[in-house]
Amino acid sequence: MSASTPPPPTHGNGKYIALGLLFLFGIAGLFVWKMVLDKPAPAAVAPPPPSGSAPPATTFSQSQVDEVPPPPPPEPDAGPVRKVASTNNSLAGCEVKTCAGSITSDLETALAFRAKQAHRCYDQALTQDNTLQGKVQITLRIAPSGGVCSAGVTANDMGTPAVAQCVAGYFKSTGHFPSPKGGCVDTAVPISFVPGGR
Template identity: 45%
Template sequence: MGGLIFWKLRGSDEKPVASVQPPPPATTPQVFEQPPPPPPPPPPPEEDAGKKPAGKVVGVGGGGCAGECKGTAGATLQSALAAKAGAARGCYERGLRQNATLQGKLVISVRVGPGGQVCSAGVASNALGDPGVASCVVGLFRSASFPAPEGGCVDTQVPMNFVPKGGGK
């Protein structure tokens, strides 16, 4: 009981504590991020595209890839084209993962220059019906280099018949 009296007597000597309010939040100016700078403009494709073939035609001599091709695909060139067609199976296998029933014939037309360089490659016919596989195969031929044809440049077609393994016709 003595503690209660002490506290009561002691409490009257204390001054009331004034309540302190926190200062109002300072308004900070909004910071806006600057947009990133625009990307640099791409190089003009017409100039680059025009220079490269012109350089190839001038450097090869003997007519290059321009005009009519009168050469013939000798045995070594035919063998190399067949090997590249075999490598195209990888493109088909990727397409087969997307469509398990994918099968059909794809014919690629290729123009090989007098030095063995590929002047052009494209789809002659696509009974396979998958543009992704066709594009992949054309890319393989365009990036290839072959043995020189006999007698100048040559236009040839490479037929490929794609069927799932174990289900050949």
């Protein structure tokens, strides 16, 4: 007797082939659909204007707008330069050489509060160097209305200018303090930074 191997089963393969083809057609259909959706719409062509009437308003597509070059910079004026008065009245009185005002208790409290908030600059710097410590002094000029005319670092023994500049930024960005008494005031705010202390 000779042993023969049975033929492989042939039933059921057609089902898998049909499913595979259906899957491929589905992917191809999605691809074509996506290409049709991404295709830009054709630009509308305006009909020619009737004779004797005003031309229609021009419309641009986004791609045409992106292609328009920016206008040229204005040409320098040959005439004398005029200074325009500032419309920011909160800084009126800042231009004097020396200020004759004095600090009120409200202003002193506000400055102390701002100095406490400025510790955020130091706390952030401590994440980079946990041994950082020292003193910073910020000199301020406050307008009669309470606006900050200027704020700058006048002393810094911390070994890094970043913290001091950040602290000065806190005072500059304040907006307004309570008004000093008798005009603008120049003042210095010393701040000590020690790890773990406020």
